[in-house]
Amino acid sequence: MRHILLAAAMLAAGPVLAREELPLDHFIKHPSFLDVKISPTGEYLAATIMETQDRGGLVIMRRSDRTITGTMKLAGRNFVNRFAWVNDERIVLSVAEKDGSKSPPEGTGEIYATNWDGKKQDLLIGGRKQSSLEAAKRKMRYEGAALIDGLIDDDKNVIVQVWGVGDESGSFSSIERLNVYTGARSKLARAPMRRPQFVTDVSGAVRFVQGETTDNAAKLYYRDGSDWKLVNDEATTGRAIWAVGMHHDARRALVIAEEKQGPNAMYAWDPANGEMTLVARDDVVDPFELVYDRRGVAPVGVVYMDGAPTLKIVQKDAEEIGLLRILMPNFPGEWVSLRSFSDDGKLVVFSVSSDRNPGAFYLFDRNENKATFLLAGAQWIDPEKMAEMKPVRFVARDGTPIHGYLTLPPDSDGKNLPLIVNPHGGPFGISDQWGYNPEVQLFANRGYAVLQVNFRGSGNFGRAFERLGYQQWGGTMQDDVTDATHWAIKEGIADKDRVCIYGASYGAYASAMGVAKEPDLYKCAVGYVGVYDMQMMYTRGDIQDSDYGINFLEEALGGGKENLQKRSPTSLAEQIKAPMFIVVGNDDVRAHPDHSKAMRRALEKAGKDVEWLAKDYEGHGFFKEENNRELYTKMLAFFEKHIGKGEAATKPAASP
Numbered sequence: 001m002r003h004i005l006l007a008a009a010m011l012a013a014g015p016v017l018a019r020e021e022l023p024l025d026h027f028i029k030h031p032s033f034l035d036v037k038i039s040p041t042g043e044y045l046a047a048t049i050m051e052t053q054d055r056g057g058l059v060i061m062r063r064s065d066r067t068i069t070g071t072m073k074l075a076g077r078n079f080v081n082r083f084a085w086v087n088d089e090r091i092v093l094s095v096a097e098k099d100g101s102k103s104p105p106e107g108t109g110e111i112y113a114t115n116w117d118g119k120k121q122d123l124l125i126g127g128r129k130q131s132s133l134e135a136a137k138r139k140m141r142y143e144g145a146a147l148i149d150g151l152i153d154d155d156k157n158v159i160v161q162v163w164g165v166g167d168e169s170g171s172f173s174s175i176e177r178l179n180v181y182t183g184a185r186s187k188l189a190r191a192p193m194r195r196p197q198f199v200t201d202v203s204g205a206v207r208f209v210q211g212e213t214t215d216n217a218a219k220l221y222y223r224d225g226s227d228w229k230l231v232n233d234e235a236t237t238g239r240a241i242w243a244v245g246m247h248h249d250a251r252r253a254l255v256i257a258e259e260k261q262g263p264n265a266m267y268a269w270d271p272a273n274g275e276m277t278l279v280a281r282d283d284v285v286d287p288f289e290l291v292y293d294r295r296g297v298a299p300v301g302v303v304y305m306d307g308a309p310t311l312k313i314v315q316k317d318a319e320e321i322g323l324l325r326i327l328m329p330n331f332p333g334e335w336v337s338l339r340s341f342s343d344d345g346k347l348v349v350f351s352v353s354s355d356r357n358p359g360a361f362y363l364f365d366r367n368e369n370k371a372t373f374l375l376a377g378a379q380w381i382d383p384e385k386m387a388e389m390k391p392v393r394f395v396a397r398d399g400t401p402i403h404g405y406l407t408l409p410p411d412s413d414g415k416n417l418p419l420i421v422n423p424h425g426g427p428f429g430i431s432d433q434w435g436y437n438p439e440v441q442l443f444a445n446r447g448y449a450v451l452q453v454n455f456r457g458s459g460n461f462g463r464a465f466e467r468l469g470y471q472q473w474g475g476t477m478q479d480d481v482t483d484a485t486h487w488a489i490k491e492g493i494a495d496k497d498r499v500c501i502y503g504a505s506y507g508a509y510a511s512a513m514g515v516a517k518e519p520d521l522y523k524c525a526v527g528y529v530g531v532y533d534m535q536m537m538y539t540r541g542d543i544q545d546s547d548y549g550i551n552f553l554e555e556a557l558g559g560g561k562e563n564l565q566k567r568s569p570t571s572l573a574e575q576i577k578a579p580m581f582i583v584v585g586n587d588d589v590r591a592h593p594d595h596s597k598a599m600r601r602a603l604e605k606a607g608k609d610v611e612w613l614a615k616d617y618e619g620h621g622f623f624k625e626e627n628n629r630e631l632y633t634k635m636l637a638f639f640e641k642h643i644g645k646g647e648a649a650t651k652p653a654a655s656p
Helices: 002-012 128-137 319-330 438-445 463-467 476-490 506-517 547-556 561-566 593-605 625-643
Strands: 033-038 044-050 056-062 068-073 078-085 090-097 106-115 122-125 143-149 157-164 174-179 185-190 197-200 206-212 218-223 228-233 241-246 253-257 265-269 276-281 287-292 299-306 308-313 335-341 347-353 360-365 370-376 389-395 401-407 417-421 449-454 494-504 524-528 580-585 610-615
Touching: 033 078, 033 335, 033 347, 033 360, 033 370, 044 078, 056 078, 056 090, 068 106, 078 143, 090 143, 106 143, 122 143, 143 174, 143 197, 157 185, 157 197, 185 206, 197 241, 206 241, 218 241, 241 287, 253 276, 287 319, 299 319, 319 335, 319 347, 389 476, 401 438, 401 476, 417 476, 417 625, 438 449, 438 625, 449 476, 476 494, 476 506, 494 506, 494 625, 506 524, 524 625, 580 593, 580 625, 593 610, 610 625
Parallel strands: 417 449, 417 494, 494 524, 524 580, 580 610
Antiparallel strands: 033 044, 044 056, 056 068, 078 090, 090 106, 106 122, 143 157, 157 174, 174 185, 197 206, 206 218, 218 228, 241 253, 253 265, 265 276, 287 299, 299 308, 335 347, 347 360, 360 370, 389 401, 401 449
């Protein structure tokens, strides 16, 4: 078995070769496959797909010969959000839609079911705008839902969360059992709060509900029977606690709790007496993701992202941990994730990915001790030609430790390079992390070093670190990005005369503020679907559409016209020396296009150089491949014009 696994791994991870300039399309094409799950008996495989028309769907194939037996395609920018095999005949799935490539998917409220052969495709719940209007005419309540639990021991029903569309923030959702053949539903519980998230146990019983109130304080409730019991209120305790599953002793639950200082920790919580026992905590970073048992209920391991991912074992004798111990050594330098199991546990679908590998799926047959390659998410990517993502750490000017990542062009000596500083979006609770990033890989392939900075305010380093960024837009958050740039220059990585800054969303704000506050440090700046006028954040976009959003803006940004104005790049255009390239999606509902237009006007009024790219029918990031092709062609030309092209490639680009 080990020999077979090693042979498979060597296809995915090998020594980095000399840089070959690859076709642009390699980096802008959507992945073909996003996830793969095996049917209960192991006869079929289902995979979520992405098409060049920027829409998603599901394809079902026979495991024995990989012949396609059925498909389900979704219209528009819709994707399969979650899906589950209910039995070998029937699959249930929920749908999500993205405003743009830089925004998270939002559930549409639709629940579909389809058979293995693509027949009997039924919309069980939802219908969106047309159905909503029709329901209003009939004075009916239009509903949306999300898939919560596939109920591994039930071959007809799943658990869904149901809400009334049009009610503020999803109203007080209920959780219901849904028959995937008939659409019949039975209510199990109703949430005691708005915007809830439910957690079920191995039997499908609803045990927890959690979420935030309008003051953005997290609440956690427990239920054993019919009544909800308040476990934690952040407004009272000063810490948020989230339930993540049941302990393997079937008596306690596992929760993630914020700490006043340092990273978050995992605890076992006893509902009988409320006692919390520490299970796992890292010295530097929060729990990044969890490894669950094959029923999807009990976490058996915690993954931490301190540079590259590492695994902390929670249940030593769990079969899933045993599997990872077998599989992981055969894929050195990569990360193995267990994706799905047949009911008897003998067939396991797992994925392998890394900073240079966008992901591939394998099937492990435990009877034969054999792993077989199934699908690659982006089969046109050769990991051997990609660049390594190196974790870095430095100390900011006030002594705060700051982490980040440095990606160097393949075959580079890492010295005196043109540098692109790339602050992430968000900004709060979001972090750059180790893994394949097509945009970063494109820049590295063209000869640029890329520096990503987890400035204060970023996630993954605990509550206190995130709160350090509150009301520090343009302040210490920006100083961290500046200090990172100086660090790269001091270390000899970057040529001080060839540094540009580029970011999307909040990263675009940080890029504009970078060239405003440090006019001699950066030679150019790119702002992509950004916000540039902090007062406008209270009047444009979707954040201020709810009480939650307004309260968040006041807490995280601060108020006061003068205070907001002095931290807005639109007010600082006179200080900017470096040319800017501004990119906007005209249908962006998160970073309203008026931000970009205001920034452009301010720069032009100040007599500054500004390039402009705007696209209709694009939102918070471009989706269409033709638009991304134009975007990155112009962006690369912009970088080359102002900081020069990186070292020449060893070979000319191959034909697409």
